[in-house]
Amino acid sequence: MKAPDADRQRARLVARHAAAREAGASAETRDESELALLAGRTASALKLAQANFATQRDMEDVDLLERASAAARRPNALEVLRAWERDEGVRRAGGG
16 A cells, blocks of 8 residues: 655655765665666666666665566566576576
8 A cells, every 4th residue: 555645755755865966975776776666767777777786686686677677668678687597506486
């Protein structure tokens, strides 16, 4: 169930991140991608998730890449994930 003030809270979070960027602070790429997903900026979220996956490969990073790819309707973006899973011998329940 969506909180009654979810849109307002999302707008505040987007504004806070924008202000931090303007002030020269940088959030983690994962956080920026999550925020872009929340804001409905799927192409940006996917680009950020891909950049994040290039340097971090925790399960949260894998999940984010999968969600961003689905939201952007770009299943081919998961090729890098599948290649990594093959190369590293990674096996996930319900996944690669």
